[in-house]
Structures are given as structure tokens and as C-alpha cells.
Amino acid sequence: MKGVKMYREQIKVLDCTIRDGGLINNHYFEDNFVREVYKAVSDAGVDYMEIGYRSSTSLLSRDKFGKWKFCVEDDIKRAIDGIPSKTKLSVMADVGRFEKDDIPPKNQSVVDMVRVAAYVKDIDKAIDLVNDAAEKGYETTVNVMSVSKVIETELDEALCQLEEESKTKVVYIVDSFGSLYSENIHHLVNKFKRILKTKEVGIHAHNNQQLAYANTIESIIKGANYLDATIYGLGRGAGNCPLELLMGFLKNPKFNLKPILEIIAKEFIPLREKMEWGYIIPYAITGMFNEHPRSAIALRESPQKDEYVSFYEKMLATEMD
Amino acid sequence: MKGVKMYREQIKVLDCTIRDGGLINNHYFEDNFVREVYKAVSDAGVDYMEIGYRSSTSLLSRDKFGKWKFCVEDDIKRAIDGIPSKTKLSVMADVGRFEKDDIPPKNQSVVDMVRVAAYVKDIDKAIDLVNDAAEKGYETTVNVMSVSKVIETELDEALCQLEEESKTKVVYIVDSFGSLYSENIHHLVNKFKRILKTKEVGIHAHNNQQLAYANTIESIIKGANYLDATIYGLGRGAGNCPLELLMGFLKNPKFNLKPILEIIAKEFIPLREKMEWGYIIPYAITGMFNEHPRSAIALRESPQKDEYVSFYEKMLATEMD
Known part of the structure; x- marks a missing residue:
């Protein structure tokens, strides 16, 4: 019996190694490491790479965080310079940590996608911000954080608002605490799809209980098409869905696992000696x-x-x- | 939203830390380590502990394996001596590596359960051996190995034989290669339950793709009641379903997670420096x-x-x- 693997053309994989991994080291990744990751995910055919947060220097101090907390255009350009790639670039922007002015019109940016991360309570602000980014020409997502703690009726209301008032293309389920089981995932993806009739659904899972990859598969089965993963599972705390496992599951011939295996051996095995993440x-x-x-x-x-x-x-x- | 956790009285948890872990070190665990594991799983309320293999010294050389490959009665007695416990003891016996004479009548043994491990091609031998053990007074299981490689019709036939001809109480699905996805698990547990009308179904999962715990949960959902796990996932290669995660999922108040957390800190974190297993x-x-x-x-x-x-x-x- 072979595994019941999945090929669905609409599926998009987003690597957020540098963005979520930056939560471990205050976003102080060296340029060369970011370049290597960009090269690997580009060669692997990954659809998007999230290179960090876009934050406002008027709201957060540049002394306290590395450059990938701000993702200034010139820093991004330097990191990707000269690397052939079809991978689109994404930045995450936290409601309350950036302002509309931090997002220039798309034609002045190398960024392709802006992902607005928000708690349900901030959904009005998120809609205002994501609409601004969409109007400036970016692909957009809204990432609904800590869904495992939200009161169901408030979640429903937020999703209805997103469907009716927002220009976002994708709405993500974010299992911030790595606490969801497959039955919760089924319930949530079904709910998101039912309410968000004109949007795609995404999944961002954490690996606290070794369920990030499993929950990503369950999300795919129920119809989620935007999938977050990180190389070797790098990410805050227990980390995320390992990109190498997810690529092994997805049958789309555009993907090539080898560059990811190569960078794990070359960069991530040594990194794991210096930075802690994973099943702990x-x-x-x-x-x-x-x-x-x-x-x-x-x-x-x-x-x-x-x-x-x-x-x-x-x-x-x-x-x- | 809280996790959809599970309480079903018929569920039995079997710790096979020493038995599956022994495949890494040729079964050379020291007595003191085995005692500590027995004490921890007993205090934790785990239903069964599999302490090793019962093998024939006429078929395998005692020079090439540690004592837990043979599980001589006196060795077991020494390891458990003086430790208060309600945990039943299990040994695994591989078809082709033991003979009926290696299993004394139950009243001459401290072992409660004999688990016969067999490939589908050896199912006739397995039935003969498991019936002998059952007649001698043991609880019994048949563990069907490498189910992910078996031709479906041959599996069906083997299960029909087990249902009709064997006295085993439980038949296990063994995902020897850690290659099964949730859809495979659903299919297999459904099939096992459909054919094995008078038996219980068990699951033994490997963690190659970080799916051992997830697949164990999926098995529970579909009705499997015998669940294998190991402390901190110790086991050959990628290891097994982590006992501590499984206990976190099962709501039965008879379980106590603390002794397992304690032994992980005391014994398994240091052990991991010397023995390799897990997500590699x-x-x-x-x-x-x-x-x-x-x-x-x-x-x-x-x-x-x-x-x-x-x-x-x-x-x-x-x-x-």
C-alpha cells in the first residue's frame, strides 16, 4: 500500500523559516544564512518565502531586534541579490506593530505578499490594514492567531467580517499553541471554508505535540490550500511543520526536495547546536x-x-x- | 476551544520502551534502567509493559544479544523485584525466533501477555504459536508487521484466518516503516475491525514522518483499543509514539503523567546523548x-x-x- 499523497494544483507552500525562526533569535539571522535559505527554497520550487516581519521603527526599537523584524526593502534586496528564483516574497505584519506607511506601493517593493497577523479582537484593524495593502497592489492574507483560545461565536463573527469587508485573498488558521487535534482542525477548516466563500484557507501549525505535519495534512484533506512550513521545523518553541515532510507528501512535480535536504545537512544540523527548537x-x-x-x-x-x-x-x- | 480528548474504558496502553528501544542497543539495557522504567510506568498507571523479546537460545546466540532479547524468567524477576505495580508484563516473541518450549505454563511465569510478531506470510505459524500461548494461560496478541507493504487480498485472508482459527485476544496493526498517513490508518483500522469481529485492534506506530502520535490518535478515533507507546519515543530509528503525549490525550483518571515526565528528565535526556533515535x-x-x-x-x-x-x-x- 502506498501513501495516499496529494496533488492539487491550487496548493501553495509558504516557507516561513526566517520569519518564525526569528522569534527564537530576535531576528538576528545573518545575511548569508538568509541567502542560503532563499536559494534552497527557490531551487526547491517553494511558492512563497516569508523573510521576516515588516514593523514600524517608530513602534519598535531597531536596537532591540535584528533586521528581519523590519525587513527594510534594501535589506531584502541585498539578501536575494543575484539568486535566480520564482519564489514570491512575503512579509508578516503584526496588527499594532506596523503602520500603513510602512507598506509602500507594490511597484516600489520587492515584496509580493503582505500577511497581516491579528487576534480576533483586532479583526477590524486587520481588515483596515489588509485592505490598504491589497489596494497598494500586494497579495494579502490575514492570519488569525490563537484560534484555539477564541470563543466560537466571536470567531464566526470575525470570519463573516473578513468575508464581507476585507480584500484579503487568504485567511489562515494559526494554531499558535500547538494544541489542536485532527478533530479540531477538521472543524475549523470546515468552518473557515463555509464562511469564507470567496477566500482561500491557510494553515500555520506548531509542533508542540508532534502534530504540526499531521494537522497540515488534515487541513489539506479538508480543503486548505495555503500551507506554512519551515525547514527542519525551525520556529519558536517546538517549531513548525517541517517543510521536508510536507514536500514529501505533496506530489506536485514542481517541487524538488533535494535543495532542502542539502541545506538541512549544511546549515540546520549545525544551527541546532546553537539554537533550540523542536520536540522538548x-x-x-x-x-x-x-x-x-x-x-x-x-x-x-x-x-x-x-x-x-x-x-x-x-x-x-x-x-x- | 479545548482539545477533543478521549476517555474510553476499554483502551489499554502498552509501554514497549525496553523492547523496541532494545533494537537500538541489541537489548543491552542495564537492570537499573529497566527497573526505573518499570517503576515509572507502574506509578503512571500504564496497563502493560513489554520488557523485551522472548527468544530461543537454541535459535539466537546469547553472546550476541543482551538479556532483554531472551527475557529469562529470573532476569525479569530480578528487574521487577520489590516494586509495587499493577502493570502487567508482556514479552514479544518473533515467529521463527522462539519455540513453544520457550513459553512455560502461565503459572510458572511472571509474564502476563505474549505478543507474537509475524509477517502476513507467516500467519499460519503465528496462529499455531499464539494458540499455544493462549492455551498455556497467557493473554495474547498477534502483531502483523509491515502492513504498509502487504498485498491487500493477502492481508484480508490473514485477518480472516486470525478471526476464525486463532485464540488471540488482540490483533495489532504494525506500521513498521512509519510510512502510513491518516487515510491509510482509517482504512486499516476499519478493515481490521470489520474482519476481526471477536478481537480487539491494536496500533504500533513508528515516528519516521512525525506521525506516530497522530496515527495513534486516528486509530483510537476509529476504534483501536490497544495502543503501543514508548517513553520519549525511544525506539529503533525514528522511534515510536511518545507515551507522554499519548497520556496527555487520554483522559482516563487512572493515568498519572508525572512519573513519566520525571524519568524523561532523569534518564532519557542523558540517554539521548549516548543512543540515537527520533526525527532524523x-x-x-x-x-x-x-x-x-x-x-x-x-x-x-x-x-x-x-x-x-x-x-x-x-x-x-x-x-x-
Whole structure:
């Protein structure tokens, strides 16, 4: 029996290695590393690469973050200069951390897509911002964060607004805490598709419970066409859906796995010795409890990093508060 | 939204850390480690612990394997001596590597369950051996290995035979290569349940593509009640479904996660520095290709251990032969 793999032309893969990975190192990736990633995903035929956040220097200090928190046009240009590519470039923009002026008209930018990340409570702001980006000529998405914590009726209302009032092409389900199971994914993708009749649905999964890839597959099965992944799963905390696994599942002949395997061996195996991400017990625990990984990140930076039982007890006590 | 977790009284969890982990180190676990695992799974309320293989010393040399390849009664007794436990003990017995005489009558053994592992082609032998063990008073299972490579009609026939001719209580789906996707799992559990009307269905998953836990959940959803897992996923190659994640999913109040978290910190984090298992690219590749991990194991023991592209090309060439 061969695997039931998937080929659907509308499927788009977005690599967000540098963007989500930047949450581990405050976006201080060196230019050469970003170039290598861009080269690998371009050679692999990945549809989009998200190179970082577009943030406002008036809202965030340039001293506190690396350049990929801001993605100034010249920095992007330097990183991609001379590399042949059909991969489109994306930046993420967090509601509250950027202003419309940070997004120039498309013809003054190397960026192809702007992804507005927002909590449900900020959906009005997100719609205003994403419409501005769409009107400036960008492809756009709205990424609905922390869907696992949202009250169902508020989510429904936000999705109705997105359908009716926004110009975004895609709306993403973001499993920020890596807490969703397949049944939740089925429910959410069905809901998103039902309400967002004129939009595509995307999935951004976290790997706290080793379910990021599985949940991405379940999303595909239910009709999601925009899929986030990162090389070797690099990303904050437990990381993301590994791009190499996802490419093994997708049968589209435009994809080539080899450049991704090559860069894993060359860059990501050594990087893993210096930066921590992946299946680590405290992240599994926050996933089980459907909580933000921040307490696990703090634990891993402390001398108590492997004191799992007391961490678990603290989470239990908080839940019962 | 909280996870759709599962409580079903019939569900039994079997820890096979020592048995499957023994495939990495030729079954040379020290007594103290085995005792610690037994203590942890007992305190955690795990239903069964598989302590190793029961093999025949006339078929396998005692010089080439550690004691947990044979599970002599006195060795087991020494390992569990004085530890309070309600956890039942299991041994695995491979068709062709043990004889009926290796299984004494139940009243002369501390073992509760004998699991006969067999390929579909050996199903007649498996039925003969499992019936002998059942008649001697043991709980029994038949574990159908490499189901992902079996011709469907031959699998159907083997399952019909197991239903009609065997006294086994449980029949396991064994995803030996970690190549199955959720749709395969749904198909297989449905088939096993349809044919094996008087038996329970079990699942033993491998984690090559980070799907072991996800596939175990999918099996539960479709009605499998016997679930294999290992602490921190320890097991040959990519390892198994992590027990700690599975316990986080199962809502049965008899389970206690803390002893498992404790032993991971104390024993498994240090062990991982000395023994290799888990998400490693060559195992992901053999999983994608639905192949035995032996070529990946050989690669990892060679100086070329991180040469993923040439390994992938070799797998591609073999597939196209």
C-alpha cells in the first residue's frame, strides 16, 4: 500500500523559516544564512518565502531586534541579490506593530505578499490594514492567531467580517499553541471554508505535540490550500511543520526536495547546536494545556530547564485557579 | 476551544520502551534502567509493559544479544523485584525466533501477555504459536508487521484466518516503516475491525514522518483499543509514539503523567546523548519511501551519516529499478 499523497494544483507552500525562526533569535539571522535559505527554497520550487516581519521603527526599537523584524526593502534586496528564483516574497505584519506607511506601493517593493497577523479582537484593524495593502497592489492574507483560545461565536463573527469587508485573498488558521487535534482542525477548516466563500484557507501549525505535519495534512484533506512550513521545523518553541515532510507528501512535480535536504545537512544540523527548537517536553506540556509557550521558553532559559514535573504541576495549578 | 480528548474504558496502553528501544542497543539495557522504567510506568498507571523479546537460545546466540532479547524468567524477576505495580508484563516473541518450549505454563511465569510478531506470510505459524500461548494461560496478541507493504487480498485472508482459527485476544496493526498517513490508518483500522469481529485492534506506530502520535490518535478515533507507546519515543530509528503525549490525550483518571515526565528528565535526556533515535532525516526518507529503516540505520553508523541528498537519490534510484 502506498501513501495516499496529494496533488492539487491550487496548493501553495509558504516557507516561513526566517520569519518564525526569528522569534527564537530576535531576528538576528545573518545575511548569508538568509541567502542560503532563499536559494534552497527557490531551487526547491517553494511558492512563497516569508523573510521576516515588516514593523514600524517608530513602534519598535531597531536596537532591540535584528533586521528581519523590519525587513527594510534594501535589506531584502541585498539578501536575494543575484539568486535566480520564482519564489514570491512575503512579509508578516503584526496588527499594532506596523503602520500603513510602512507598506509602500507594490511597484516600489520587492515584496509580493503582505500577511497581516491579528487576534480576533483586532479583526477590524486587520481588515483596515489588509485592505490598504491589497489596494497598494500586494497579495494579502490575514492570519488569525490563537484560534484555539477564541470563543466560537466571536470567531464566526470575525470570519463573516473578513468575508464581507476585507480584500484579503487568504485567511489562515494559526494554531499558535500547538494544541489542536485532527478533530479540531477538521472543524475549523470546515468552518473557515463555509464562511469564507470567496477566500482561500491557510494553515500555520506548531509542533508542540508532534502534530504540526499531521494537522497540515488534515487541513489539506479538508480543503486548505495555503500551507506554512519551515525547514527542519525551525520556529519558536517546538517549531513548525517541517517543510521536508510536507514536500514529501505533496506530489506536485514542481517541487524538488533535494535543495532542502542539502541545506538541512549544511546549515540546520549545525544551527541546532546553537539554537533550540523542536520536540522538548515543556513545549509539549504548554501544547497539552492549550497555553502560550512563553512560560516554557522562560523555563528553557533558566537553570531549571529540565524540571518538567514542577513545570507541569504549575500548569495544572494555573488551570485549576 | 479545548482539545477533543478521549476517555474510553476499554483502551489499554502498552509501554514497549525496553523492547523496541532494545533494537537500538541489541537489548543491552542495564537492570537499573529497566527497573526505573518499570517503576515509572507502574506509578503512571500504564496497563502493560513489554520488557523485551522472548527468544530461543537454541535459535539466537546469547553472546550476541543482551538479556532483554531472551527475557529469562529470573532476569525479569530480578528487574521487577520489590516494586509495587499493577502493570502487567508482556514479552514479544518473533515467529521463527522462539519455540513453544520457550513459553512455560502461565503459572510458572511472571509474564502476563505474549505478543507474537509475524509477517502476513507467516500467519499460519503465528496462529499455531499464539494458540499455544493462549492455551498455556497467557493473554495474547498477534502483531502483523509491515502492513504498509502487504498485498491487500493477502492481508484480508490473514485477518480472516486470525478471526476464525486463532485464540488471540488482540490483533495489532504494525506500521513498521512509519510510512502510513491518516487515510491509510482509517482504512486499516476499519478493515481490521470489520474482519476481526471477536478481537480487539491494536496500533504500533513508528515516528519516521512525525506521525506516530497522530496515527495513534486516528486509530483510537476509529476504534483501536490497544495502543503501543514508548517513553520519549525511544525506539529503533525514528522511534515510536511518545507515551507522554499519548497520556496527555487520554483522559482516563487512572493515568498519572508525572512519573513519566520525571524519568524523561532523569534518564532519557542523558540517554539521548549516548543512543540515537527520533526525527532524523534518513529515517524520514525511508518512511516517505515506505522502506525498512535498515539502510538509514547503516547510513547513521557510517561517516556519511548526514549526506542526505545522496541517500535520497539512492532511494529514488531503487524505487525506479
